[in-house]
Amino acid sequence: MPTAARLRSLLRGKATRLCLALLLLVELGVARPDWLWRLVPRSGAGIVDVLETRVIARAEAPQIIVMGSSRVRDALSPRDLERALRLPTGAVLNLGLTSGTPFDAVTLYRRNRAKLRTARLLLVGLEDWYLNGAMAPTERDRRFADLSERWSDWDGELRLSLLLGYVWRTYDARDVIRETLQALARRRVRDVPLAPDGRLLWRADEPQTGPVDVDVLAELDGFFRDDRPGLGRRAQLARLIALAQADGLEVRLLRVPWRDAYLDARHTRHPAADARWRAWIDSLTPPPLGAERASAVGLLPTDFVDYGHLAGRGATLFASLIADQLRTSGWPAR
Amino acid sequence: MLFHSPTFFVFFAVVLLLYRRLGLAGQNHLSLVASYVFFGWWDWRFLGLLAFSTAVDFLVAQRIEATDDAARRKRWLWVSLGVNLGLLAFFKYVGFFVDSAVDLLLALGLTPHRPVLGILLPIGISFYTFQTMAYTIDVYRRRTPATRDPVAFAVYVAWFPQLVAGPIERADRLLPQFSERRLPTRHQLGSGALLMLIGYFRKVAIADTVAPHVDRIFSDPGSASSLGIALGVVLFALQIYGDFAGYSDIARGASRMLGVELMQNFEHPYFSTSITEFWRRWHVSLSSWLRDYLYIPLGGNRGGPVKTYRNLMLTMLLGGLWHGAGWNFVIWGGLHGGALAVHKLWRRDRPAAPGRARAIASWAGTMALVCLAWIFFRAHSFSEAMAVLGGLFAFTGGLPGGTALVAVAAVGALLVIDVPQFRRGEHEAILRWPWWVRGVTYAGLVLATLLLSGSPSPFIYFQF
Structure with missing residues (x-):
């Protein structure tokens, strides 16, 4: 009997059929329905629903939308x-989220386009690790990416893993299922509180200042582990810009400063990534708002809680810097 | 290409589908191409090294067989040993020997320059050099004929399921399998897939799950209590078993699905009641290699007790060094060598006594010794090992609840797989369960492996 026939007869075995039936049950009952992905608000996937139901849905007339990572979330109150x-309260909406990427931004924009297209300005934060093609997909990539995005935005092993997840959603949903089981085991689903200004509040407290010295290497080396060039996040950013501009929004890119120590360490420990980032920033027209080096805009090490998240005082300084830069570039124009 | 990466699944599916359509020559050519693609996926630059080692042993074996002149045969054997051990010495041990020499000179008060060598270790070199050497030695000993088929021999050296971390196969077992067309039976396909599934479960659900806890304790033993360190050591014992036995299961399963049987590399070593039994069950392909090609040529147990103990010690010291170029591996080997010698001495005048209590005590003693030795194996340096040992014997209390829970879960998960296999004496014992139990077990293994998997992490033995 040829091997293919043997494989077929193997799959006809009762035990194999039961196994496949159970896996299909999990696939159809757990991994494919959307409820699983929304169940844990603090999960990478569930946070999107928190933003949508508690931030975006409640916004009345946003004029400026801010999107990006947790550094963007913390930097702009x-x-x-x-x-x-001199904008009215509620005019600025900060949709930054932990490990936020251009894919999250374009996904949020697409899903909430009716509300977000009424704004006038879209600020999108840039991160150096967006250019690392070895950075693993987030839960949101796995939840929302369609087949063409999985194919075009990723390469190598990660593309294969996303394609596998598209076919077999249980594979995509494995982190979410695990998080859900852990939450159920704890019998407590932790909510994500919101700051009074409408941002997500991730930390228990919002310190005004941070420590003088922190170890920046753990995060830095995590961002650039197995570093290799990747253009997927840039393509996602281009899609976001095209979509927002088609709706009449002005789009400005944004850099949130890092501690000087982080930048120095990036330059010495990951020179290729550093050079790639600089080349990208230099190629952008108009240049992004904000700044890269803390000391260049008068921020102190104590204005950060870690390698690059601004504490309260630093965030206030940064907001006035962005406002100055926006006014200098002629905003608001109408 | 890691066994538990999506790339491997695609690669293996393609090979499996093409394989069945081919005749003997086609299967061997495909096997060779697939093996070189698999190996080159890590670093194509070392493909030449693999091909060189293969060519040397293929030709040398023929030269050895072609002559009855003992001196010429021995010269050719030395060519093979020189090339293989030379490659191993250069790529694996030069840095270690240079560093050790510099440290010695520093200890003598000299100030030598420490050179930066930057030699990369080719993956799997310890395994395939031992496999090719075994072939040449066996031809020299007239235990196996030299093959005339260069493709079959190249597949024997590079067979992708076992290329990078064994089992270290013998030519008389593996080579003949490449001289016939392989048509996997339904049982081979089914039991091969089951073995792979068990291997993935061991690697991903057990080894990779406990790894972060082990890393935390070994990276900062000062902040852990003695109980916490003891738990960390036990967890490492589970991790390395799950990792290596898992790899071996996947290798055997994948190979079986292609119609090629590989030897059993692990026989439930943690059920051993003596250190001698442990080495009959742990990394069997290496321990039997060391026995046949090192211990017995050194004289084995033929020269009286003292020489036997010396030979045991030498074999285990070199076995330790085989694992890694570091003094901690030498110490690990030395501890096992010493324990084997002591056990041999102990058993010389005392036959094994029956009794459950005695067996339990023997098992506990054996595990304690094995776990203590693992400290040197896991530590990155001698000083790190001493720090762990210092913390372990400080006798401070406090059990980290989370880590204890992980340990209980990991032990339970291993027992679920190992106990039925051990009791039945066969690795496919699950196949004898009722169909509905098997069905639920298969699905459970798949889901547990899937849910506990993160980014694929390399197998520990790849570094050797």
């Missing part, structure tokens, strides 16, 4: 920016 730009 909507109230600070509204004050600095």
Whole structure:
């Protein structure tokens, strides 16, 4: 009997059929329905629903939308920016989220386009690790990416893993299932609180200042482990910009400063990644808002809680810097 | 290409589908190409090294067989040993020997320059050099004929399921399998797939799950209590078993699905009641290699007790050094060598006594020794090992609850697989369970492996 026939007869075995039936049950009952992905608010996938139901849905007339990573989330308090730009309360919406990428931004924009297209300005934060093609997909990539995005935005092993997840959603959902089981085991699903200014509040407290010295290497080396060039996040960013511009929004890119120590360490420990980042930033027209080096804009090491998340005082300074830069570049124009 | 990466699944599926359509020559050519693609996926630059080692032993074996002149045969054997051990010495041990020499000179008060060598270790070199050497030695000993088929021999050296971490196969077992067309039976396909599934479970659900706890304790033993360190050591014992036995299961399963049987590399070593039994069950392909090609040529147990103990010690010291170029591996080997010698001495005048209590005590003693020795194996340096040992014997209390829970779960998971296999004496014992139990077990293994998997992490033995 040829091997293919043997494989077929093997799959006809009762035990194999039961196994496949159970796996199919998990696939159809757990991994494919959307409820699983939304169940744990603090999960990478569930946070999107928190943003949508508790932040975006409640926004009345946003004029400035801020999107990006947790560094963007922490760096720009909507109230600070509204004050600095003399905008009414609620005019700025910060949708930054942990490990946020351009894919999250374009996904949020697409899903909430009716509301977000009413804004006038879209600020999108840039991160150096967006250019690392070895950075693993997030839960949101696995939840929302369609087949063409999985194919075009990724390469090598990660592309294969995303294609596998597209066919077999249980594979995509494995982290979410694990998080859900852990939450059920604890019998407690932790919610994500919101700051009074409408941002997600990830930390228990919002310190005004941080420590003088921190170890920046753990994060840095994590961002650039197995570093290799990747263009997927840039392609996602281009899609976001095209979509927002088609809706009449002005789009400006944004850099949130890092501690000087982080930049120095990146330059020495990951020179290729550093050079790639600089080349990208230099190629952008107009240049991104914000700044890269903390000391260049008067930020102190104590204005950060870690390698690059701004504490309260630093965030206030940064908001006024962005407001100045926006005014200098002629915003608001209408 | 890691066994538990999506790339491997695609690669293996393609090979499996093409394989069945081919005749003997086609299967061997495909096997060779697939093996070189698999190996080159890590670093194509070392493909030449693999081909060179293969060519040397293929030709040398023929030269040895072609003559009855003992001196010429021995010269050719030395060519093979020189080339293989030379490659191993250069790529694996030069840095170690240079560093050790510099340290010695520093200890003598000299100030030598420490050169930066930057030699990369080719993956799997310890395994395939031992495999090719075994072939040449066996031809020299007239235990196996030299093959005339260069493709079959190249596949024997590079067979991808076992290329990078064994089992270290013998030519008389593996080579003949490449001289016939392989048509996997339904049982081979089914039991091969089951073995792979068990291997993935051992690697991903057990070894990789406990790894972060082990890393935390070994990276900062000062902050852990003695109980916490003891738990960390036990967890490492589980990790390395899950990792290596898992790899061996996947290798055997994948190979079996292609119609090629590989030897059993692990026989439930943690059920051993003596250190001698442990080495009959742990990494069997290496321990039997060391026995046949090192211990017995050194004289084995033929020269009286003192020489036997010396030979045991030498074999285990070199076995330790085989694992890694570091003094901690030498010490690990030395501890096992010493324990084997002591056990041999102990048993010389005392036959094994029956009794459950005695067996339990023997098992506990054996495991304690094995776990203590693992400290040197896991530590990155001698000083790190001493720090762990210092913390272990400080006798401080406090059990980390989370780590204890992980340990209980890992032991339970291993027992679920190992106990039925051990009791039945066969690795496919699950196949004898009722169909509905098997079905649920298969699905459970798949889901547990899937849910506990993160980014694929390399197998520990790849570094050797």
